[in-house]
Amino acid sequence: MVSKMVEHSPQCVKCNVLRCSVAEKDRRVPSSCPTVRYADLIEATKEKYHLPENEAVIRGWHGLMSKILDPEKSREKFSWTRVDEIMEYAAIRGMKRLGIATCYALLFESKLLSDILEANGFEVVSICCLCGEVNPQDMGLGGNVFCNPILQAEVLNCEKTELNIMVGLCVGHDILFLRHCKGETTPLIVKDRALGHNPVAALYTSQNSFYNDRFIRKPE
Numbered sequence: 001m002v003s004k005m006v007e008h009s010p011q012c013v014k015c016n017v018l019r020c021s022v023a024e025k026d027r028r029v030p031s032s033c034p035t036v037r038y039a040d041l042i043e044a045t046k047e048k049y050h051l052p053e054n055e056a057v058i059r060g061w062h063g064l065m066s067k068i069l070d071p072e073k074s075r076e077k078f079s080w081t082r083v084d085e086i087m088e089y090a091a092i093r094g095m096k097r098l099g100i101a102t103c104y105a106l107l108f109e110s111k112l113l114s115d116i117l118e119a120n121g122f123e124v125v126s127i128c129c130l131c132g133e134v135n136p137q138d139m140g141l142g143g144n145v146f147c148n149p150i151l152q153a154e155v156l157n158c159e160k161t162e163l164n165i166m167v168g169l170c171v172g173h174d175i176l177f178l179r180h181c182k183g184e185t186t187p188l189i190v191k192d193r194a195l196g197h198n199p200v201a202a203l204y205t206s207q208n209s210f211y212n213d214r215f216i217r218k219p220e
């Protein structure tokens, strides 16, 4: 059963009105629409874009989009890989020193990335998740060893990297990395052990009848 709280909480993914993305702003929106329920918050967040640290990011994003979404070149947007986008964003922002926080299982991919970044004139600092590994027994957990994503973040903080790139950090370790990382950070590779690190394939294939019960979990 859906709780009252969730029932009245934003459900944009279920909205058929989409007033927020069209020019006609007189459309009637669902009662849960955040543009109505959170009107004050909207104004407060708009103010935050004027903070220098946020304005700098928005200007970087805007510069990037103006290249990707060039109205004179409609196919241009299909030529931008995520690697291209990250390098262009960094270049627009005048960033020289980039950090890579990588899973040890993706060191090969991270070396390829590092080589590409260096070939494009960036300084690259990289740190593997198993650096400063933690003994699980110190935390009352089983196993022999686990990674230290907090160290990854703190080392990149010390190294004063201007933009950090996450490569394949596990769910949970990525949360700790982001919690402790002071620099701007963007993901390049999101770990998906089943799908060659391409998690959206799970969503697309879930539409196919062969896979339609793939994500329906039954009680054990």
Ligand code: SF4
Binding pocket: 011, 012, 013, 015, 016, 017, 018, 019, 020, 021, 029, 030, 032, 033, 034, 035
């Ligand atoms: S913001 Fe409002 S109009 Fe836009 S998708 Fe969400 S519910 Fe629909």
